[in-house]
Structures are given as structure tokens and as C-alpha cells.
Amino acid sequence: MVDRRNHWETVYSNKAVDQVSWFQPHASSSLRLIEACADKDAHIIDVGGGASMLVDDLLDAGYRNLSVLDLAESALATSRARLGARAQSVRWIAADITRAELPAARYDVWHDRAVFHFLTDPADRARYVEQVLKSVKSGGHVIVAAFGPGGPLQCSGLDVVRYAPDALHAEFGESFQLLRHETETHHTPSGQDQEFVYCYCVRV
Numbered sequence: 197m198v199d200r201r202n203h204w205e206t207v208y209s210n211k212a213v214d215q216v217s218w219f220q221p222h223a224s225s226s227l228r229l230i231e232a233c234a235d236k237d238a239h240i241i242d243v244g245g246g247a248s249m250l251v252d253d254l255l256d257a258g259y260r261n262l263s264v265l266d267l268a269e270s271a272l273a274t275s276r277a278r279l280g281a282r283a284q285s286v287r288w289i290a291a292d293i294t295r296a297e298l299p300a301a302r303y304d305v306w307h308d309r310a311v312f313h314f315l316t317d318p319a320d321r322a323r324y325v326e327q328v329l330k331s332v333k334s335g336g337h338v339i340v341a342a343f344g345p346g347g348p349l350q351c352s353g354l355d356v357v358r359y360a361p362d363a364l365h366a367e368f369g370e371s372f373q374l375l376r377h378e379t380e381t382h383h384t385p386s387g388q389d390q391e392f393v394y395c396y397c398v399r400v
């Protein structure tokens with residue numbers, strides 16, 4: 197998956213992290229959904245977290261068992277530099293989520309904003325769901341945000357798959373119970389609106 201990694205490293209080397217289309221100064225919806233299901237000891241992984249501020253928001257909220265995974269080491273390095281000494285308490289994993297070696301039954305919360313929708317190959321989506329099944333505890337929560345039916349067809353020059361809530365949930369199957377879903381309009385730094393669908397499931 198070197199090409200995929202190169203693509204994202206190039207994206208991060210060409211644009212400031214607060215100018216990429218998915219930038220949020222705070223990941224407010226993600227934080228609210230996580231706080232609704234997780235106590236401060238919860239093991240939480242942000243999959244494809246990039247340079248997102250979610251890890252800052254979670255540390256500020258008192259969470260202490262955090263992992264951030266991304267293909268792009270440079271994006272993780274940006275977050276580490278921003279956090280300074282606080283970065284040492286976070287587990288940083290540079291890997292492709294479809295191939296990463298994740299621990300079994302480790303996570304209470306799996307969070308993904310704008311990563312699953314890049315998996316246009318059904319085999320990659322199946323590998324992703326296997327990772328969730330392996331590494332999220334029974335009773336753990338899975339929060340996945342993807343472009344909705346009215347969202348863009350591409351992001352960062354890559355095709356995406358857009359999902360209505362039921363279709364997004366269906367990708368994960370019966371091992372995941374859909375608790376709720378929300379639709380959000382994300383305002384990009386360049387002034388465009390993007391429809392996001394958040395699905396919030398429990399692993400049964």
C-alpha cells in the first residue's frame with residue numbers, strides 16, 4: 197500500500213493542516229458522541245486521525261488511553277509536535293488500517309471520521325470490518341463518519357463511496373447494532389459545505 201501512503205504524505209506536505217478540506221478546529225460532534233458512551237478510562241482509537249484536533253479535545257476532557265492511527269506519519273508528527281509533552285501519553289500507530297496489526301479486544305471506542313469512505317474496494321472494506329471485529333471489545337462502541345448521499349464524490353483527488361445511514365451500517369453487519377445516526381454539514385476552510393453522516397453503533 198505504498199502508493200496510498202505516498203498519496204497522503206503528499207497531501208500533508210502540500211497543504212497546511214488547517215487548510216485541508218476536512219479541518220475542524222474542534223471535533224465537536226465526535227467528542228460529544230464519545231463522551232456519551234465512554235468513561236475516562238476507556239481505550240479509544242481514532243482511525244485515520246491524521247492531524248485532527250480530536251486527540252487534543254479528548255486529552256482536555258480527561259481521557260488517558262488514546263491511540264491515533266494513520267497512514268501518514270507526517271500527519272501524526274504534526275499532532276505530536278502540537279501536543280508537546282502531552283503526546284507521550286498517546287499511542288501513535290503509523291499503518292494502513294486494512295493491514296495494521298491491532299491488539300485483540302482492546303478498544304472500547306473506535307472512531308473514524310472520513311476514512312472508511314475512501315475504501316472503494318469491497319475487499320478493503322471487508323478487511324476494515326474484520327479489524328473492528330477483532331480489536332473492539334464486545335459492548336464497545338463504533339463511531340464512523342462518512343460523506344452522506346449529498347456529499348462530494350471525491351476528496352483529496354480520491355474517489356469516495358457516499359453512504360446513507362442504513363447503507364453505512366449495512367457495511368458492518370449484524371455484529372453491530374445501530375444506536376443512532378446524525379447528519380452534519382461540514383464547512384470546509386475554502387467555504388464549501390459537505391454532508392457527513394455519523395453512525396454510532398455498539399458491537400454486540
Ligand SMILES: C[S@@+](CC[C@H](N)C(=O)[O-])C[C@H]1O[C@@H](n2cnc3c(N)ncnc32)[C@H](O)[C@@H]1O
Binds near residue numbers: 219
Ligand atoms: C480526510 S482525512 C480525515 C482525517 C481526520 N479523521 C479528521 O477528521 O480530521 C483522511 C485521513 O485518513 C488517512 N487514511 C487514508 N486511508 C487510510 C488507510 N487505509 N489507513 C489509515 N489511514 C488512512 C489519511 O492519511 C488522512 O489522514
